[in-house]
Amino acid sequence: MKTRPIFHQHLFQHKWGYLLGSGLLTISLVLQLGVPLLLEDFTDGIQHLSIQVSDLWNLAVWFIVLGIGIFLFRSSGRIYIFRLSRMLERDLRTKLFSHWETLPADYYQQERIGNLMAHAVNDVNILRQIGMQGVFQTVEAMVLISITISMMAGTIDLYLTLLVLIPLPGLTYLAYRFRTNIRMHSSKVQEAIGTLTSRVQEFCTGIRIIKTYVQEQEEMKKFTKENVENVKANKRLIRSNSLFTSLSQGIVGLSYLLSVVFGSILVMKGTITLGEFVAFNTYLSFLVAPIENLGKVINLFQQGKAADMRLSDVLATTPDIKDEEGIFRLNKFEGDIRIQNLSFQYKNSKGYALRNINLTIKKGTSIGIVGKIGSGKSTLVNLLLRVYNPPKKSIFINNYDIHDLPLKTLRTSIGYVPQTNFLFSSTIKENIAFDPSIYQDKDIYKAAKQAHVYEDIIDFPEGFDTPLGERGFSLSGGQRQRVSIARAMIKKSPIMIFDDSLSAVDAKTEELILKTLQTEMKGRTSVIISHRISTIRKADQIIVLDEGKIVEQGTHESLLERNGTYKKMFVQQSNEFTLEDSIPSSYSERTVRIKKRRG
Template structure:
């Protein structure tokens, strides 16, 4: 048994009692289905043909027995249908939770390579197809085996020759089913990839709907969607074709079996080697024999859909996070805020060039530094390495003298606050978004954080104040308002190290001033690292670090760097001319 099979079966473990009850009901249903034709045979042969004096009472008695079996059959079927489906839903829930937890552990590099819509498909459609398989799989197999075996025994008891004629069809059916089953699996895999592409396209278009409308490019997005939609239809065409051949071919075989029974059974009656009552029972059992075949056909379809989804589910689950806690990682506590880079180099992939090259820098506790330089020299990458969003290719980074690889990710990231240019706010209220900085915070603490971020006044002017729903990604707020909420969130977190990633570069002058005041208040008595394109905003930094393609080119105060007439002075003069 390989690891994926063990993993597949492991989801039954919490519900083993429910599975046992489901299979017990399946056994009872199968047994009753097999007993009913025998009851008919008893009435036709033992009662009617023998013309017993108590024939009427025997028929009524057998009718009561059959009625009781039908009631039990119905109750067991109801249990299988309801409880069995719920078992599948519970397992689907567990798998989706496990996948979401795994998504949370994966590193930024994983999300750099995968589309959100594709990942959403793995968490929804792919797992949804497993619910029916987890429920109907064991049940269909158990019922099919029991009914098939039982029907075979009864058929052999009635007429051996006729039974062998029937079973001559099965090897041909098996080869036929195997071939088209394989084609179905391939087509289903492609189809699931295509629906993922559709989800990715929809997610991309709707997320950028304001850009789409501003450029009047609705037709462009429609054409992109139609292209993905056509590819999906093409993939389904091949899948439906294989499924049709598979299903209808097996139905045709079962009809041939019925014809064979009629022809050879009728001939046996003519030869007086088979009685009419036995042929009637034989026909009833053939019906029972065909039903497991139909179940197996249905199981094959569910299996292909489910196992294809499970394979895609496992492909994500088997991706190991690039960045994990070391086995002996310690908690980072009482952080003063010293940050040190020791000969740090970084590249995103093996075949990519280095973004940072041999950077060494020591930032003292409480120091305010600014990172400047042209686009693409690694300023954002520099800051992303401190909370270990990415792993250094060479060298090490230390917080208070402790290598960040030796501390837990949770305690490291708890000590760092990040205010980004592209603010992400969640759907919900203003208070919910500020509370994200500290989920244990009281309403009073939230209000205090908003005041310190110069956000309280505009929040109170909103229709619902702190209870105002801000829409998806804070669409109902201006850029400056969203930025101040993100700063309030960091105030509430109260970390000893702050990173500002071009937090004011996209704001108008008035919003920039309000946000700048909030940033200055937030940076008091904290180690602060600011990435800035507008050099005028970092003139008061205690130290300015000038990055180039070769690493740190210059560092010093604004006045010192102007006096050197180097890269910083050139950049500053260029901005003054604009």
């Protein structure tokens, strides 16, 4: 079944409101037609010198009454119709944002930010304009044209009316010829705006790198090229719009010329009076604006059709990751995790990111995950959070298949510190308390102390109320990581995941944080991913990933007893301050040799 376009849905939903607004506008247009009748009587009275002073006063009163009536009904209809279009704008942006929140992570890897912004701003604005000017001017044109032509033909002269209307069907032909071009050029403009917006966003995000590598000129060249393409796309749209509008005005002008020439002849022959001629041309002047606007409305509706299609495509995108039928309505669960024969492959990827992973993590225990870049560490975490969908019957929490758990419960029950420490451009306090739960200041301060960032924060002039810049770049890398840790710690979730979350802090701070975590994580399950052995060496169990497979598994001490990948990583990372404390005695002589060689 074909889905009804977005604007049609809105129009149908608010049909009574639009009918009321259209009715008020129609009343004002009917009142407007009284003006030519007054002008006709006035002109004939002047011509025959039969008009009196009292008639002038009556005429003035009628003009005032009609003016007030036109103003009241027209403005009321306009306000009512425009209010409904603003409701469309509000509801559509809310619906769009709400839908984006349901879409998986790979959607945002494929879509440019500029395109998303163009949808939320430009496309929605076009549909709003259709709801405002489009509806208003369409109703005005249909009503005014029909009743004006009826008055011209019925009260003045049928043949003169038919004569001046001869050129007007050309507007329909023009609309037919131009509609495809205008819709195509409108889509190109939106694409160009999306590309340009993405360029600006990328520039703002990477400004430090651009300056460091002295790439200002190169970035300017890229921006100039895309800016030129944007201007070209707009020029093509403007050219089509201008040509259509000019030809439409030419057709209207031809009708006006026919009216003046042949109407004057009829006056001289006595077929119509001078007052009727004035009234006829006044009626015709009423037609000029609606017919010109009709051309603009046709163009607007073509742009709107393209915008409607783009937004419909976005809203029709179905999320792969969602609550399925028959899920268990759990509000919370404990931290037992079991992974069974898990293999995972990203879309459009030839190889597997994870291969045959089997793992058991008991409640209240900790697991360290190490491995080189691209070995599958973050992929495993993303599957636990269902950022991506794992195969069914491969990940179990408390013996429930992860697919059978509500997404909200799953993610609420997991505290997560991501590898990329994203902070929002709000205050430090709001970033730490970024959770549906409501926290007191004492809770926020405690979490900051647990992450050992409290002293740094209170040194700022505004303390916890310090506003952060874009992505939190006003903080150092280590401070951003520790604020992210505080944000996860405040949740007190039964499962905590730390994805390489201490890489930007110094060794001393890392040791302090790890000591605090050992105390705070008692009774809770923790998953710690790191490139540093020092971060995960005290975990209850450690796994080493390589090319998506578990190649080694055990405790720190047992893994060091092997001549495997873990020991090689440990030796590479060790230094003269930590080697003797970390390596068993059987390796002490080798340790001394390594120290001497480095010294």
